[in-house]
Amino acid sequence: xxxxxxxxxxxxxxxxxxxxxxxxxxxxxxxxxxxxxxxxxxxxxxxxxxxxxxxxxxxxxxxxxxxxxxxxxxxxxxxxxxxxxxxxxxxxxxxxxxxxxxxxxxxxxxxxxxxxxxxxxxxxxxxxxxxxxxxxxxxxxxxxxxxxxxxxxxxxxxxxxxxxxxxxxxxxxxxxxxxxxxxxxxxxxxxxxxxxxxxxxxxxxxxxxxxxxxxxxxxxxxxxxxxxxxxxxxxxxxxxxxxxxxxxxxxxxxxxxxxxxxxxxxxxxxxxxxxxxxxxxxxxxx
Amino acid sequence: xxxxxxxxxxxxxxxxxxxxxxxxxxxxxxxxxxxxxxxxxxxxxxxxxxxxxxxxxxxxxxxxxxxxxxxxxxxxxxxxxxxxxxxxxxxxxxxxxxxxxxxxxxxxxxxxxxxxxxxxxxxxxxxxxxxxxxxxxxxxxxxxxxxxxxxxxxxxxxxxxxxxxxxxxxxxxxxxxxxxxxxxxxxxxxxxxxxxxxxxxxxxxxxxxxxxxxxxxxxxxxxxxxxxxxxxxxxxxxxxxxxxxxxxxxxxxxxxxxxxxxxxxxxxxxxxxxxxxxxxxxxxxxxxxxxxxxxxxxxxxxxxxxxxxxxxxxx
Numbered sequence: 001x002x003x004x005x006x007x008x009x010x011x012x013x014x015x016x017x018x019x020x021x022x023x024x025x026x027x028x029x030x031x032x033x034x035x036x037x038x039x040x041x042x043x044x045x046x047x048x049x050x051x052x053x054x055x056x057x058x059x060x061x062x063x064x065x066x067x068x069x070x071x072x073x074x075x076x077x078x079x080x081x082x083x084x085x086x087x088x089x090x091x092x093x094x095x096x097x098x099x100x101x102x103x104x105x106x107x108x109x110x111x112x113x114x115x116x117x118x119x120x121x122x123x124x125x126x127x128x129x130x131x132x133x134x135x136x137x138x139x140x141x142x143x144x145x146x147x148x149x150x151x152x153x154x155x156x157x158x159x160x161x162x163x164x165x166x167x168x169x170x171x172x173x174x175x176x177x178x179x180x181x182x183x184x185x186x187x188x189x190x191x192x193x194x195x196x197x198x199x200x201x202x203x204x205x206x207x208x209x210x211x212x213x214x215x216x217x218x219x220x221x222x223x224x225x226x227x228x229x230x231x232x233x234x235x236x237x238x239x240x241x242x243x244x245x246x247x248x249x250x251x252x253x254x255x256x257x258x259x260x261x262x263x264x265x266x267x268x269x270x271x272x273x274x275x276x277x278x279x280x281x282x283x284x285x286x
Numbered sequence: 287x288x289x290x291x292x293x294x295x296x297x298x299x300x301x302x303x304x305x306x307x308x309x310x311x312x313x314x315x316x317x318x319x320x321x322x323x324x325x326x327x328x329x330x331x332x333x334x335x336x337x338x339x340x341x342x343x344x345x346x347x348x349x350x351x352x353x354x355x356x357x358x359x360x361x362x363x364x365x366x367x368x369x370x371x372x373x374x375x376x377x378x379x380x381x382x383x384x385x386x387x388x389x390x391x392x393x394x395x396x397x398x399x400x401x402x403x404x405x406x407x408x409x410x411x412x413x414x415x416x417x418x419x420x421x422x423x424x425x426x427x428x429x430x431x432x433x434x435x436x437x438x439x440x441x442x443x444x445x446x447x448x449x450x451x452x453x454x455x456x457x458x459x460x461x462x463x464x465x466x467x468x469x470x471x472x473x474x475x476x477x478x479x480x481x482x483x484x485x486x487x488x489x490x491x492x493x494x495x496x497x498x499x500x501x502x503x504x505x506x507x508x509x510x511x512x513x514x515x516x517x518x519x520x521x522x523x524x525x526x527x528x529x530x531x532x533x534x535x536x537x538x539x540x541x542x543x544x545x546x547x548x549x550x551x552x553x554x555x556x557x558x559x560x561x562x563x564x565x566x567x568x569x570x571x572x573x574x575x576x577x578x579x580x581x582x583x584x585x586x587x588x589x590x591x592x593x594x595x596x597x598x599x600x601x
Contacts, residue, residue, distance in 0.1 A: 012403075012507060020400050027397065028415035031474065034425035035418045054431055105325035114315035115308075120322070127333045128528055129585040130340070131536055131558065131578040133565050137350065138336035161328035168483060168525055175521035176490050192317045206486035214479060217421065262422050266414065269421060273410045276489050 035262075042066070042259035049251045065256035072243050072253060078231050080239065087235040090152055091219045094159035098215055099208055102166040107196045109166075110173035111182060121170075127163050143227065154227035159219060165211045172207035173200060209272045216268045220261075237261065344575040354572060361576035372577070374552045375560045378465070379535060382556060383588075385469050387534035390476030394526060397477060398484035399511065413485060419475035426540050429471050433457035433544075458545050461553035468541050468554050475540065476533075480526035487522035491515070516599050523599070527592045535585050538562055557581050 036056070041049065043061040073080045108114070109121055139158065148154040177200050185195050201208070223238040240261065244254035298306065312319070344361055346354035365372050397416055401409050419425040432440045435456040442454040457463050496504075499514045516523075538558035545554055547563075557577060565574030 016507060024397070024400055024404075024412055024416075028412050031477065032415040032418050034422040034428055035415070037428050038422055101325045101328065105322040108318040108321035112315065112318040112321075114318040115311045117318075120326070123334065124329070125528060125589070126582075126586065127329070127337060129532055129535075129589065130333075130337050130582050131561055133558075133561055134340045134343075134571065134575045134578040135333075135336040137571060138339045139332060142331060142336070157328065158332050161325070161332040163329065163333060164479075164529075166325060167528070171521040171525045172487070172490070175487070175518070192321070196321070204490070206490045207483075210482045210486040213482060221423070258423070265421050269414060269417070270410060273413055274406070276486060 038255070038259050038262055041255040044252070044255065046249070046252050049255060065252040069243070069253045069256045069260075072246075073239075076239065076243070078234075078239075080236075082232060083234060083236045083239040086152070086233060087220070087237070090155055090222065090235055091216060093152070094156045094219045095212060095215045097156065097160035098162050098165050099211065101160055102162065102211075103169050103201060103204075103208065104196065106166050106169035106173055107200050110170045111177065111179065111200070124163050124167055124170075128167065140226065149227060150229050150233065152228075152233065155219075155222055155224065159215070162215070165215065168211055169204060169207050172204045176207075177203050206276045209276050213265075213269050213272050217265050220265055340575045341579055343572050344579045346572040348570070348572040348575075350569050350571055357572070361573050362580075364573070365576055365580065371552055371555065372557075372560055375555045375557045378553075378555055379537075379557045381465065382469065382472075382537060382554070383531075383534040386472045386476070386537070387530055387588075390473055390534070391480065391526060391530045393473065394477055394481040394530070395484055395523070398481055398488060399515065401485065402488040416477045417481065420478040424543065425475060426471050426543055429467075429474075429544060430458075433467055435459055459550055461549075461551050464545050464549060464553045468544060471540060471544060472534075472537065478529075478533075480529045483522055483525050483529070484519075487519055488515070491518060520596055520599060523596055524593065527596065528589060531585050531588050531592065535581060535588065 040056065040058045041054075042065055043063070044055075044058045045060055045062045045064060048055060048059060076083075109117060109124075143149060143154045143158075146153075148157070181199060182195055185199055190198075221237060222235055223241065224234050228234060240257040244250050244257050246253075343354060345356060345358060347357050347361075348354035401412055401416075404412065414421075434440070434442065435454060435458060437443060437446055437454045439454065439457070441457065442451070445451045446454065455463065457467055495514050495518065496510060499510055504510045504513060536558045537556055541549070541554055541556060541559065547559060549555055558581070561574050561577040561581065564570045564577065
């Protein structure tokens with residue numbers, strides 16, 4: 001029984017292990033509430049949704065909410081597939097650029113030695129602590145100046161400059177990548193790009209898998225806001241929001257849409273977390 | 287004259303020397319500069335310049351319609367001497383950050399550390415459940431039902447049933463309860479970015495260290511944590527610290543969602559809410575920028591303290 005729950009290490013007490021399991025279980029039961037609530041809500045018929053106080057668990061589960069949602073999605077003026085592909089394009093390009101430019105710079109800032117490195121590292125940490133709320137107007141003016149208003153670029157390119165991602169990757173490179181390994185690769189004649197791509201990035205896989213989760217979540221929630229006006233360029237969350245806001249009777253559709261909005265990041269989360277596990281089991285070879 | 291020519295050749299002028307140094311540095315570090323260039327251009331355009339613009343705006347009156355007017359340090363004087371609500375916000379933010387910052391940081395680490403030893407599948411499920419409040423959009427909405435002020439709210443219903451209270455408590459309106467509730471909900475949703483970073487960091491740790499430690503006489507998990515795990519986690523801990531500091535000093539979203547804006551008697555009014563009030567509602571961008579600058583320096587101060595503490599780890 002114990003063997004199925006965790007890997008036994010030599011200096012561990014059974015009581016401690018059990019205590020920890022109970023503690024984690026209790027914590028998880030507490031934090032899982034919104035998941036349970038969202039799933040249960042999505043299957044509630046309208047009369048249960050309007051109960052107050054809301055019942056935690058659904059009594060007469062129905063698929064009607066999903067059926068209504070798909071009917072409404074089919075009736076939308078711009079086909080739903082267009083919104084979905086807009087979202088996919090923004091997420092894939094935004095994530096790829098953020099990962100590539102961020103990790104390339106993180107490698108140089110972590111392992112190279114050049115003039116200005118300390119200053120840049122300090123600036124990056126400082127920039128994380130400036131309230132983004134007051135940067136919206138300067139950023140809007142920049143994007144307008146570049147002529148990107150009402151294009152995908154207005155949301156994709158700012159995502160590339162996310163300093164949190166670079167800072168995460170740089171710190172992981174500082175901690176995980178031994179400098180000797182890079183030196184021996186250099187002696188073997190490997191180019192810097194080759195070292196970055198073939199040695200450093202595989203080692204810090206847990207870091208960029210985590211970054212993908214965070215970036216995905218952030219980009220998935222984007223509605224286009226003040227930057228994208230054209231209906232045909234809007235991402236999916238905007239379209240779902242419009243459907244849900246169609247009236248008070250859309251409460252059921254809303255709870256189905258909320259579940260869909262939640263399921264997608266959860267799938268990405270599970271895939272990425274399970275890949276982090278793979279790294280662990282293969283890193284022993286190193 | 288000849289001697290002079292030799293002198294100047296041997297000793298190039300100041301600017302010449304600077305230029306030579308730069309040229310040599312450029313030749314040596316070309317690859318490094320090429321690697322950071324794309325990011326640095328984006329970083330300069332979307333972060334550095336806007337921050338500098340904001341700092342400049344903090345010395346102006348700017349209503350976003352007319353050009354900014356220079357007012358010197360008037361905004362700063364007004365903020366500290368005339369704005370009573372700002373001083374309340376500073377006090378609340380300080381209490382809020384002093385409680386939620388260290389506690390949520392500790393929670394993120396301890397949970398990630400405990401979860402790390404479980405079998406991969408069990409761990410993946412538990413990670414998801416613990417991270418759930420961060421992944422499910424406006425998850426704090428369920429707390430509105432929990433703390434609803436009438437007798438149908440979950441908590442009031444329960445307490446009335448058990449006879450502990452005889453009339454419903456206005457949890458989200460009574461200043462006496464608002465701060466603790468906001469803190470509890472924030473801690474509940476605190477297993478976010480830092481938590482994931484700690485998990486990834488622990489996964490990437492060299493397992494031979496633990497085995498060697500066990501042989502060298504590390505008796506239990508707590509000793510292992512103190513002597514082996516923590517010292518090699520410094521980089522991840524610093525990352526987590528920055529995230530935690532920004533979250534606890536700039537808290538606003540969940541507070542507005544729970545107790546509305548403004549809260550009764552400004553009982554949980556925070557600096558960030560004050561900033562959003564001036565930036566997003568009153569369109570006084572100059573004054574909002576002043577608040578952002580002050581908030582920025584308090585975060586930098588907190589970060590410096592944490593950095594000093596983390597440097598002591600394991601030494």
